[in-house]
Amino acid sequence: MTRSPDHFSGCLLGLASGDALGAPYEGGFMERALWRAIGRTRDGEARWTDDTRMSLDLAESLLARGELDQADLARRFADGYAWSRGYGQGTARILKRIQRGQDWQSASTSVFSQGSYGNGAAMRAPVVALFYVHDLAAMLRATVDSARVTHSHPLGIGGAVLIAVATYALLHQRTTADTLALLSDHCSDPRLVSKLAFFECFSDSGTLAHAPRSIAVRLGNGMTAETSCFTAIYLALRFRHAPFDDMMAFAIACGGDVDTIAAMAGAMWGAANGASKLPVFLLEQRAYIQQIAQLLCEAGKAAQRG
Ligand code: 8NA
Ligand code: MG
Ligand code: MG
Ligand code: MG
Numbered sequence: 001m002t003r004s005p006d007h008f009s010g011c012l013l014g015l016a017s018g019d020a021l022g023a024p025y026e027g028g029f030m031e032r033a034l035w036r037a038i039g040r041t042r043d044g045e046a047r048w049t050d051d052t053r054m055s056l057d058l059a060e061s062l063l064a065r066g067e068l069d070q071a072d073l074a075r076r077f078a079d080g081y082a083w084s085r086g087y088g089q090g091t092a093r094i095l096k097r098i099q100r101g102q103d104w105q106s107a108s109t110s111v112f113s114q115g116s117y118g119n120g121a122a123m124r125a126p127v128v129a130l131f132y133v134h135d136l137a138a139m140l141r142a143t144v145d146s147a148r149v150t151h152s153h154p155l156g157i158g159g160a161v162l163i164a165v166a167t168y169a170l171l172h173q174r175t176t177a178d179t180l181a182l183l184s185d186h187c188s189d190p191r192l193v194s195k196l197a198f199f200e201c202f203s204d205s206g207t208l209a210h211a212p213r214s215i216a217v218r219l220g221n222g223m224t225a226e227t228s229c230f231t232a233i234y235l236a237l238r239f240r241h242a243p244f245d246d247m248m249a250f251a252i253a254c255g256g257d258v259d260t261i262a263a264m265a266g267a268m269w270g271a272a273n274g275a276s277k278l279p280v281f282l283l284e285q286r287a288y289i290q291q292i293a294q295l296l297c298e299a300g301k302a303a304q305r306g
Contacts, residue, residue, distance in 0.1 A: 003133055003171055006274035008297040009290050011126055011167065013278055014244070014270020015055055016289050018262030020046035021248055021281075023086070025258040031086070038084055045282040050087040051263040052289075053080050055124040058146060059292050062131045063299060068142035074104035074149050086259075088223060090116045091150050108152050115152025119228045122147075122159035123260045126267035129167035130296040134304045139168060140186065151225075158189045159225025163264050166233050170272040176202060176237050183233070195219060195230045202237060209238075212253035221256025232261050236268035244269055244278055 023046075024035050039047050057076040065072050078098040081087065087095070090111045097107040109115050125143055132139030140161065147160040165186045169179035180199050187196050198218060210218075219234055220227025231254060239247035247269055251262040270278060275290070283289075 003297075003300075004274065005294055005297045006276055007171055007271055008130055008300075009275035009293040010270030010273055010278060011130055011171065011267050012055070012059070012270070012289050012293040012296070013275050013283070013286070014266035014268070015123075015126055015263045016048050016052040016266075016283060016286075017244070017270075017278060017281075018248065018251070018264070018266025019051040019259045020048040020283055022251060022259035022262035023047070023049050025252050025255070026086070026260075035086075041284050043282070045284045045286075047284050048085075049259050050085045050091070050120070051123040051260050053082070053085050054120065055127050055263075056080070056289070056292060058124050058127045059131070059296060062127070062142075063292070063295050066299075068128070068145045070104060070145055070149050073146060074098050074107075077150065088116070088118045088120050090118060091120050094150050104149050108148065108150055112153065114154070115148075115156060116150060117153040117155035117159075117224050117226065118151060119156075119159055119223055119225045119257065119260050119264075121151035121156050122163040122225050122229050122232075123263050125160040125164040126167040126264070126271065127296070129164045129171060129271070130293070131299060133168065133171055133300045136168065139164060154189055155191065155225050158187070158192050159229040161186055162192065162229050163232065163268075166236065167268050167271050170236065170240070170268050173272070176240070179237065191226055192229075195226070198230065199234075199237075212250055212255075215250075216254045216256065221254045221258075221261065223257040223260065228257055228261050229264065232264035232268065235261070235265035236272070239265075240269060240272045244273075 057080045061073045061076050078095045081095040093111045094107045128143045143164040147157040169182050219230040235247050
């Protein structure tokens with residue numbers, strides 16, 4: 001059962017790497033043209049998007065408060081919002097309302113009826129798995145609470161739980177079969193259960209060699225939780241013993257919401273393999289991301305001692 005500092009860094013750097021490497025391929029012609037113009041920092045580093053920004057906001061909140069504090073998290077999400085990071089439209093509207101002083105509870109349910117079912121809560125859920133790595137029940141509660149701040153729809157929350165659980169299992173070096181069993185234990189919405197059934201023929205010897213197009217059609221490549229979380233889980237499980245770059249190439253070939261699917265898959269892949277196996281490239285705030293991952297690792301050790 002490996003939970004070394006390298007696996008914490010791997011998870012957070014894997015998330016940011018998938019996000020930054022996937023961002024140039026997300027969306028249509030206009031979005032891609034925009035990202036060609038603003039996708040690098042002045043120092044030539046690959047910029048990441050809302051996925052990593054919100055993950056860092058969540059990590060900083062957990063580290064500062066020592067627990068999941070929804071009001072603190074809402075304030076940090078609102079402060080961290082920047083148009084140029086490519087936030088989902090619903091999330092952007094919610095965060096602007098919080099910036100103007102609206103309470104997060106009413107803001108999060110005011111844009112969509114029943115709240116958002118986008119993948120925006122799932123893409124940051126690996127951070128909750130890192131912080132609560134020693135306490136599955138606490139992790140599940142915190143994942144739901146963290147999702148509700150912006151994604152109160154049952155599918156938005158359900159997707160976040162799936163990604164947190166899969167990250168938790170891979171951090172604990174669970175086999176693919178055990179990871180899928182744990183996912184099944186924590187997947188109750190019938191719309192999600194039916195997609196999890198796709199994995200029934202998946203084994204550790206890896207028999208699920210589908211083409212990217214088939215995965216995009218069957219599991220999805222959209223920006224809703226329902227149409228992206230299973231694709232990310234598929235990528236992480238299929239490529240867990242293969243190079244990160246192979247997984248990234250497959251994610252790009254799947255198309256659609258590439259940055260977010262690759263961010264989630266990257267976090268899970270990094271949790272399983274560690275930062276030492278990730279590709280090294282110029283990544284925005286790499287050292288800071290690594291530092292935050294180490295603080296999450298130490299917070300987990302302290303919680304276990306206490
Ligand atoms: P979100 O909460 O705005 O949800 C994403 C989208 O899903 C919404 O804009 C709606 O179209 C739809 N949606 C969600 N909930 C409902 C509902 N209850 N009823 C009807 N429609 C709904 O955004 P998010 O925070 O979940 O993020 C999702 C994606 O947006 C991520 O991929 C993120 O990277 C970003 N994104 C950015 C770009 C870009 O321009 N760079 C492109 C696509 C997505
Ligand atoms: Mg994004
Ligand atoms: Mg978003
Ligand atoms: Mg995206």
